[in-house]
Amino acid sequence: DTAVSQTPKYLVTQMGNDKSIKCEQNLGHDTMYWYKQDSKKFLKIMFSYNNKELIINETVPNRFSPKSPDKAHLNLHINSLELGDSAVYFCASSPGGTPYEQYFGPGTRLTVT
Amino acid sequence: AQSVTQPDIHITVSEGASLELRCNYSYGATPYLFWYVQSPGQGLQLLLKYFSGDTLVQGIKGFEAEFKRSQSSFNLRKPSVHWSDAAEYFCAVGRRPGNQFYFGTGTSLTVIP
Numbered sequence: 135d136t137a138v139s140q141t142p143k144y145l146v147t148q149m150g151n152d153k154s155i156k157c158e159q160n161l162g163h164d165t166m167y168w169y170k171q172d173s174k175k176f177l178k179i180m181f182s183y184n185n186k187e188l189i190i191n192e193t194v195p196n197r198f199s200p201k202s203p204d205k206a207h208l209n210l211h212i213n214s215l216e217l218g219d220s221a222v223y224f225c226a227s228s229p230g231g232t233p234y235e236q237y238f239g240p241g242t243r244l245t246v247t
Numbered sequence: 248a249q250s251v252t253q254p255d256i257h258i259t260v261s262e263g264a265s266l267e268l269r270c271n272y273s274y275g276a277t278p279y280l281f282w283y284v285q286s287p288g289q290g291l292q293l294l295l296k297y298f299s300g301d302t303l304v305q306g307i308k309g310f311e312a313e314f315k316r317s318q319s320s321f322n323l324r325k326p327s328v329h330w331s332d333a334a335e336y337f338c339a340v341g342r343r344p345g346n347q348f349y350f351g352t353g354t355s356l357t358v359i360p
Contacts, residue, residue, distance in 0.1 A: 138290075167348075174352070175285075175335055175352070175353045175355075176350070176352055176353070177291075177337065177350040177353075178350075179347060179348060182347065190347055224290060224291070226291075234341075235281060235293045235296050236293075236348060237293070238283075238290040238291040238292075239290055240289060240290045241289075241290050
């Protein structure tokens with residue numbers, strides 16, 4: 135069973151479009167995250183949700199909006215895509231509280247043309 | 248401010264040779280430290296973690312790491328590298344609250360026969 139899954143794995147779209155990436159975890163974890171990995175492999179956290187409540191909201195454009203319909207899902211919606219949004223987006227989850235390791239999904243490679 | 252430094256961008260070792268990947272952190276409180284590995288096109292997999300206690304921690308795939316508070320370091324080691332160890336390695340520090348992770352910029356490992 136896949137612990138943290140993301141769909142789609144690849145996403146190619148044009149500038150100005152709106153797209154969503156979905157994430158699901160079956161680990162029973164309370165906390166979920168979105169990270170962006172740029173072309174130089176640098177990983178930066180974007181958002182974190184705990185029990186459907188936003189707890190970390192780093193400085194990202196408000197074109198990015200996370201949505202957590204339930205504890206097991208955290209989706210990322212991106213409006214008006216720009217070339218600079220091209221990256222690999224990783225979802226992760228961890229048990230509630232700290233400290234705990236995070237479990238990562240396989241990533242979604244977004245290419246904006 | 249918290250930060251993680253991985254001084255070596257790229258390391259090349261021969262198969263069977265020993266390996267040490269360096270990680271230095273800057274954090275005001277007790278750090279929660281992690282090493283992750285990312286194979287090409289894959290998500291991040293946890294190798295090992297340090298929360299407290301014994302400063303030498305063992306992980307998966309024959310890796311170990313040693314926490315040295317006086318040097319603010321958490322270096323990853325392996326006595327004998329296998330070709331399958333070629334990957335990107337990330338050091339991370341976790342912070343309370345929210346279990347926010349700060350990742351280093353990664354070290355790319357190449358293994359030559």
